[in-house]
Amino acid sequence: xxxxxxxxxxxxxxxxxxxxxxxxxxxxxxxxxxxxxxxxxxxxxxxxxxxxxxxxxxxxxxxxxxxxxxxxxxxxxxxxxxxxxxxxxxxxxxxxxxxxxxxxxxxxxxxxxxxxxxxxxxxxxxxxxxxxxxxxxxxxxxxxxxxxxxxxxxxxxxxxxxxxxxxxxxxxxxxxxxxxxxxxxxxxxxxxxxxxxxxxxxxxxxxxxxxxxxxxxxxxxxxxxxxxxxxxxxxxxxxxxxxxxxxxxxxxxxxxxxxxxxxxxxxxxxxxxxxxxxxxxxxxxxxxxxxxxxxxxxxxxxxxxxxxxxxxxxxxxxxxxxxxxxxxxxxxxxxxxx
Amino acid sequence: xxxxxxxxxxxxxxxxxxxxxxxxxxxxxxxxxxxxxxxxxxxxxxxxxxxxxxxxxxxxxxxxxxxxxxxxxxxxxxxxxxxxxxxxxxxxxxxxxxxxxxxxxxxxxxxxxxxxxxxxxxxxxxxxxxxxxxxxxxxxxxxxxxxxxxxxxxxxxxxxxxxxxxxxxxxxxxxxxxxxxxxxxxxxxxxxxxxxxxxxxxxxxxxxxxxxxxxxxxxxxxxxxxxxxxxxxxxxxxxxxxxxxxxxxxxxxxxxxxxxxxxxxxxxxxxxxxxxxxxxxxxxxxxxxxxxxxxxxxxxxxxxxxxxxxxxxx
Numbered sequence: 001x002x003x004x005x006x007x008x009x010x011x012x013x014x015x016x017x018x019x020x021x022x023x024x025x026x027x028x029x030x031x032x033x034x035x036x037x038x039x040x041x042x043x044x045x046x047x048x049x050x051x052x053x054x055x056x057x058x059x060x061x062x063x064x065x066x067x068x069x070x071x072x073x074x075x076x077x078x079x080x081x082x083x084x085x086x087x088x089x090x091x092x093x094x095x096x097x098x099x100x101x102x103x104x105x106x107x108x109x110x111x112x113x114x115x116x117x118x119x120x121x122x123x124x125x126x127x128x129x130x131x132x133x134x135x136x137x138x139x140x141x142x143x144x145x146x147x148x149x150x151x152x153x154x155x156x157x158x159x160x161x162x163x164x165x166x167x168x169x170x171x172x173x174x175x176x177x178x179x180x181x182x183x184x185x186x187x188x189x190x191x192x193x194x195x196x197x198x199x200x201x202x203x204x205x206x207x208x209x210x211x212x213x214x215x216x217x218x219x220x221x222x223x224x225x226x227x228x229x230x231x232x233x234x235x236x237x238x239x240x241x242x243x244x245x246x247x248x249x250x251x252x253x254x255x256x257x258x259x260x261x262x263x264x265x266x267x268x269x270x271x272x273x274x275x276x277x278x279x280x281x282x283x284x285x286x287x288x289x290x291x292x293x294x295x296x297x298x299x300x301x302x303x304x305x306x307x308x309x310x311x312x313x314x315x316x317x318x319x320x321x322x323x324x325x326x327x328x329x330x331x332x333x334x335x336x337x338x
Numbered sequence: 339x340x341x342x343x344x345x346x347x348x349x350x351x352x353x354x355x356x357x358x359x360x361x362x363x364x365x366x367x368x369x370x371x372x373x374x375x376x377x378x379x380x381x382x383x384x385x386x387x388x389x390x391x392x393x394x395x396x397x398x399x400x401x402x403x404x405x406x407x408x409x410x411x412x413x414x415x416x417x418x419x420x421x422x423x424x425x426x427x428x429x430x431x432x433x434x435x436x437x438x439x440x441x442x443x444x445x446x447x448x449x450x451x452x453x454x455x456x457x458x459x460x461x462x463x464x465x466x467x468x469x470x471x472x473x474x475x476x477x478x479x480x481x482x483x484x485x486x487x488x489x490x491x492x493x494x495x496x497x498x499x500x501x502x503x504x505x506x507x508x509x510x511x512x513x514x515x516x517x518x519x520x521x522x523x524x525x526x527x528x529x530x531x532x533x534x535x536x537x538x539x540x541x542x543x544x545x546x547x548x549x550x551x552x553x554x555x556x557x558x559x560x561x562x563x564x565x566x567x568x569x570x571x572x573x574x575x576x577x578x579x580x581x582x583x584x585x586x587x588x589x590x591x592x593x594x595x596x597x598x599x600x601x602x603x604x605x606x607x608x609x610x611x612x613x614x615x616x617x618x619x620x621x622x623x624x625x626x627x628x629x630x631x632x633x634x635x636x637x638x639x640x641x642x643x644x645x646x647x648x649x650x651x652x
Contacts, residue, residue, distance in 0.1 A: 039525035061518030074580035076425035077358035
């Protein structure tokens with residue numbers, strides 16, 4: 001019982017592929033016992049390697065770092081695609097701009113307190129500005145407060161547009177974050193579904209072409225929409241054989257006709273009579289009979305002179321063979337007369 | 339186009355938990371039943387649910403239109419899998435043709451990946467085992483899984499069943515394991531090319547002379563005979579996609595590097611042909627410049643001709 005135990009510590013798995021179960025031990029208890037016995041052996045083997053791993057002491061007990069498992073199991077979800085960098089990220093990388101950590105609270109000079117950087121009671125809010133000094137460049141009737149508000153709205157709108165563009169770019173790469181949905185569909189956000197594959201321009205073109213030419217005349221007489229181009233293959237598929245009889249291609253026509261002829265012949269072969277074959281078969285039979293008769297007669301004393309019944313093609317059965325000939329030639333003659 | 343995102347942070351967190359991860363933890367199990375079940379099957383399903391308490395969802399009602407092996411009958415399963423985020427299911431049904439039938443199936447991206455249909459025989463429930471309650475395994479502990487028998491290597495069905503059982507029975511995928519928390523083991527023995535005896539045991543660690551304690555198995559939990567009836571392996575392309583890991587990098591061939599016994603790592607430097615005639619020298623020496631040369635030659639000629647003139651004149 002050579003136990004070639006394979007232990008996969010990553011999964012706490014052990015298997016013994018060389019174990020031969022003794023055929024049908026007598027009772028169920030014995031079977032169970034045997035199984036447990038073997039199981040204990042294997043569990044001991046796992047424990048051997050497990051307890052010999054370097055262990056760190058923790059509050060609850062020794063903690064071991066398990067090695068990565070060797071048996072591969074299939075994933076349950078697809079591999080997440082890495083997010084493509086946003087426009088700002090690519091710009092910052094190119095320029096070498098590094099992120100700086102900002103504080104949540106900022107010192108506000110006006111009130112002399114710490115205020116939030118953004119949100120409810122924030123540092124420089126538009127509504128807290130009491131006075132805006134007039135500049136030489138200002139127009140006469142313009143409201144600077146309204147202008148400030150409009151500017152802010154413009155900035156917010158620009159930011160939203162950029163955000164949408166970044167998400168669209170990510171969606172194109174297949175890396176849209178799972179909680180976001182570009183509201184083209186009305187389905188609820190599930191968080192786990194992969195992006196449905198969109199058809200490319202070529203695929204759509206192929207399918208449209210197939211559909212438009214799926215008529216008896218190949219789509220030649222269908223009304224076309226304004227601006228619609230004709231399909232790539234807008235006629236029926238036909239193949240014409242070459243006119244000149246060459247060495248390779250020329251014999252195709254001959255092959256075609258041969259094929260048709262053979263098919264006809266084989267399907268009607270029980271009606272067609274091969275005359276030459278029939279006559280030769282008959283002659284052979286007759287010859288055999290003659291030979292047998294001769295052998296019989298040679299024993300008899302009287303040797304009569306028998307009329308020389310020579311067997312020829314146009315022999316005694318001439319009449320009947322002629323009839324048969326007429327029979328088979330009949331319909332063909334009729335065809336010729338037409 | 340608008341950007342839709344959940345308005346509550348709680349919902350956002352729940353969605354992010356369900357997002358596909360680079361390294362995956364164990365699968366959540368969905369335990370449900372079909373049109374008809376037997377008493378045995380009911381207890382089997384509830385005990386499997388108990389074994390996997392925290393990472394399992396149990397549906398108690400009958401589901402009539404689920405037929406995992408038929409092409410149209412899996413849409414319900416896929417919908418449930420999507421809603422509960424479960425990627426492995428145990429579907430029980432009972433019929434005259436297939437008594438005490440369990441279909442264990444796995445999902446990839448909430449679509450059916452593979453299926454194994456198994457019949458349960460000689461089932462002994464948790465309640466029928468008498469043992470000292472102190473050693474009963476705690477919920478959620480990582481089990482030892484043991485496969486005994488050559489059948490798991492030779493028979494196709496058992497190979498598949500082994501993989502599926504491993505996926506079903508292993509707990510969370512963890513890197514650090516607390517050694518005082520190991521208290522359960524599953525033993526699967528291949529009795530024949532299509533029959534497996536599965537039992538759940540508690541582990542008792544006894545003192546031995548060395549660091550490694552002596553293991554003792556005590557049968558506690560359900561034990562059953564599983565007879566493989568049908569199975570469906572995944573399509574090759576699907577299998578390839580599902581087995582991809584983040585660590586697989588496309589192998590880039592390192593060019594121009596070779597190992598030599600004497601010299602070690604060597605690489606060749608390829609120098610292109612130098613066309614010396616066409617090359618432009620960076621710092622031309624004054625005397626080399628063509629104009630200067632030509633001017634010099636002219637001067638020489640002039641001088642020689644003028645000299646002759648002079649001599650002639652003289």
